[in-house]
Amino acid sequence: MIIASLSTIGGLSFEQAVSGLEAIERITLSSVDLVVLDLNMPDVHGLEVLRFIRGQQALRDLPVAVLTTRGDEDSRAAALRDGATIYLTKPFVPTTLVSQLKPFLQVA
Amino acid sequence: MTGGGRFFDEFIDDYFSECDEHLETVRRTLLALEEAGGSAVDPVRLHELSRALHTLKGLSGMVGLSAAEEVAHAMEDCVRAIASTGFASPELTESLFAGEALLDSCIASHRAGNAAPSPGPYVDRIRDVVAMAGNQVRTRAIEESAGAITIDALSIEADTQVQRFAFTPSAELAQRGVGVELVRQRLGAIGHIVATTPRVLATGGVVFEFGVALRDGMSPDESWRGDGLSWEWIVPVRAEIKSVGMVVHAPKRGTGSVSPTASNVVRVDLARLDELMRMVGELVVTRARLGESVTHASGGLSSNAWDDLNEVNETLERQLRSIREGVMRIRLVPIGEVFERMRFAMRDIARETGKAIHLEFDGQSTEIDKLVVDRMLEPLLHLVRNAASHGIEPRADRVAAGKAADGTIALRARAAGDRIVIEVEDDGAGIDGRKVARRASELSLLPPSDARSVEALPPDALLDIICAPGFSTRDTADMASGRGVGMAVVRSAIRGLGGELFVDSVLGQGTRFTIELPLTLMIADALILEIGDQAMAIPQIALREIVPFDRTAVTQFENNEVLSHRGRVVPLVDLSVLFKFPSRPGVARHVLIVGSDHHLAGLVVDRILGLREIVVHPVTDPLIAVPGVSGATELPDGRVGLILDAAALVRGTRDRHSRAAVRHLSSPTPNMTPALTSPEHVWS
């Protein structure tokens, strides 16, 4: 997961997980408004985490933005099929990230 | 790198300062890892390093600094290799250091606006190093076979048992820094993680199940149970090393290391016990507030109603005390926990000393208070180290003396009447009494003449000399066993628990240290204070409040000193006067408010030294059963400190009150604590 460890960007606060397992842990323990999911993770593939999330009733509607590499069409298709809300391609500029995510977040 | 407006510029500055911070963490953890040595990999440190690297990777990726991103990624692979093998090989460690330097220069050049160095060669090198790491452990094991005590077996055979672990995350654990990644590091250090499965619970929570093929001789640390990890013991089988022909010396596993599975036993998380204790503590505070309210309510109630209420309040107080003591009794754990930690330590010790030593356990299921277990870890470690470095002779000497080539250190525990007895015995060279006496007189611990009559030196005197601070038969500090302060600390730790240390040694045959500990410990939280130059303790539960002693707030009331406090009149007892320990001039004094809601007293003492948990020794001998003292405890500096009997001191003031009441015609209202005669008349 590549989430800025800066505490806020453009008014949003980010939490970081270093692996798929940790992502699952964090999502379960604290209520998050949105998940930015890197598909290429060391332990568990991002898609598995996505499926795990979507497999839970409570998290069906949790917005998940999937990060894919530019040109990786297959992953993008798979992600959207498995329930990703949107996809973003790497590399990206933080401002873009924020502006693309904002519509999916409830106004705090 | 093109900027994207002001927002991006600000972000870039943040990026650099964040990087600096994380690089600092990388450097710090790398140094700590290197210092600890290849096999003593601290999972917490490793986890910290891994996080810092991951963050650096992410940050760099976001700003498009791919060189740094690649280097950080490669370093992460190194860290993963260390985590899964549990061993930081020199190559891996060196690679990490090189990576840090490269990362630093990548970021620095970006800052300066120059092109970053190419990460390619480094990344390639890391790939090779990491691949090698898998085979590295086996290679290292071969080198160690001569004189090694345990050998890591890394081949996972088909019939190797896989131990299942379950980690349940929680907000509280997360706050303490315990998460699934840390658990993964820990498990990776003791074996090979073959499977990981997250499972959703009906309650909506998640549990992570790990399948781990434990390495031979490895076992999970019992303290991990307090960190959300649970497992049912399968006694692991020894994995065979098929590829290399060598002997595996695995320490014998005593049956006591398996937790009792009898149905009348409940396994309790220590964290839950502590939580329970904390809740009891809160109950105590709440009850005190209730008591306060009851007192204030006295005006608006009929006498009967108030008496009833009061009685319930006091019953509650008593019952709470029972609960507290009951919870303490639950804190018994098998001593095998501590013994297992010795096993870990022995690996390092054997490496440092180059000796081959068997570790034997007996009585691991003997139960002992958790507090004692925690406090006995260091002393036992020290004794085991001593046995390994000073007791067990080098292999050649042993063989020449007709002994088994490998030395044996035995750790035994048993309950004996009202005590627990723990023994640390080695079959080494024994303590040379003459050498000890000679050294003692050199250090002026013994008058020279006594050195001659050393044959008659009884074991107690021998032990006293060995335990004297600063005593050591080595001229230089011995890394494995410390600097000559060790034995003194060991003995005072044991005595601080209400126990005692003994030694038995036969020259040429071996040494046995015996530790006796009381079976039932009365532990209390106490405030340590000073009266004159004597340190004393008062159980915290008896203490209502501490206020600074302000001479101007004290009034004389019929020959006694009283203090106006929260609308009440509190009789004062000057303990310095009562106990005849004159206060040091100019020392700041304090008043300890003690007693129950209806009868308060203020004990005037000198300095407050702090709060600590103490072991209470009852004081029963009539010679020292003086009023105002209810027991004694061993203070950290080895002195005995007397424990104040707050109830008796308060009663003393009440008795004076009742005598005074007889003299006076008017009877006091419940809220007023009336005049009292001076302390001298009562106590001398």
Add this chain to the structure above:
Amino acid sequence: MASGNDSYVLCELAGTTYALRSDDIEQLEMVGRFTPVPNAPAFVDGVTSVRGRVIPAISLRARFGFERAEYDLRSRLVVVRAFGRSVGLIVDNAREFASIPSNAIQPPPEGLSDVSGRYLRGMAHLGERLILILDVPELLRGTDAPNASSVEVLSLPA
């Protein structure tokens, strides 16, 4: 009870040698630090921790009315036990063991004016030396808390 040959520890106290029966002795310790106990009898130097228990330490010199002396490396705390009590007796030194046959014990010398006279079982000769044999249980029994009066006051009903 005295058997044919009893083993004793010989202690020196202000120039006199006393014998204490080994059976009554729990331990021999060096003299460490004592914590004074307020309002205890004057001969009680304080309490100390031995074998995980807190026991009183008595200066035998003070108890027997001799002049006190500074403690040094030779001084010993002889921990004795009787009637379920363990008490430490501080002596000048305690280095010898001796075996004294019961028939060698004579009645204590007449007219011993000091306090120790009350607690002697008898005396014996070891070569040229005169050894006074101490009755440890009697010593402990006689050394009780004289604080009874204070205890009474404390137990008055409120």
